[in-house]
Amino acid sequence: MHGMDYREYPPPPxxxxxxxxxxxxxxxxxxxxxxxxxxDGRCELIVHLAVPPRCWDATxxxxxxxRTLFAAQRxxxxxxxxxxxxxCLGVRLRPAVSNAFLRGAGARHRDQVVDLAGLDSxxxxxxxxxxxxxxxxxxQTLWRLLMKRCDxxxxxxxxxxxxxRLERDAGRARVTSLASAAPSLR
Numbered sequence: 440m441h442g443m444d445y446r447e448y449p450p451p452p453x454x455x456x457x458x459x460x461x462x463x464x465x466x467x468x469x470x471x472x473x474x475x476x477x478x479d480g481r482c483e484l485i486v487h488l489a490v491p492p493r494c495w496d497a498t499x500x501x502x503x504x505x506r507t508l509f510a511a512q513r514x515x516x517x518x519x520x521x522x523x524x525x526x527c528l529g530v531r532l533r534p535a536v537s538n539a540f541l542r543g544a545g546a547r548h549r550d551q552v553v554d555l556a557g558l559d560s561x562x563x564x565x566x567x568x569x570x571x572x573x574x575x576x577x578x579q580t581l582w583r584l585l586m587k588r589c590d591x592x593x594x595x596x597x598x599x600x601x602x603x604r605l606e607r608d609a610g611r612a613r614v615t616s617l618a619s620a621a622p623s624l625r
Contacts, residue, residue, distance in 0.1 A: 461578075469524075472520075473495070476517040482510060482532045482538075485510055488528060488574055490522065506567060515550060535594035544558055
């Protein structure tokens with residue numbers, strides 16, 4: 440493998456309402472130039488299986504990322520600069536559970552990529568172990584961890600309805616109309 444290898448893995452049916460997908464990005468020889476990752480409106484849990492890249496933000500400038508991350512919803516792109524091989528695993532959460540997954544972290548950390556250990560050190564350690572097992576071909580531990588974490592976690596019906604409306608209207612619905620209709624959307 441010489442270039443970038445990006446793959447997505449669908450969640451088991453029991454997690455489909457909470458997790459959009461699991462993804463893995465590997466690049467043994469990064470280009471040497473910073474890469475731009477554009478926002479997609481999703482919160483993610485990310486584990487760096489190799490050396491974490493540097494990240495740029497307007498507050499801290501270039502800085503090293505932590506080994507485990509919570510990437511909150513963003514409206515601005517992320518700039519990453521890898522000094523060595525890149526190998527990371529991500530869990531893309533569904534928008535309707537993103538804020539509940541880490542008890543309000545999605546809202547508190549909008550436009551931020553934060554050290555997951557600072558939010559939940561137990562989850563950070565368990566996720567890192569499960570990600571390494573996934574990388575060795577044993578995905579069950581990761582899926583079990585996510586199922587346990589999502590057990591009893593109900594998606595926000597208003598967010599689900601707003602997303603359904605956006606998709607039905609091919610993205611033409613205005614945010615103000617979605618916000619005013621949110622209490623009645625079901």
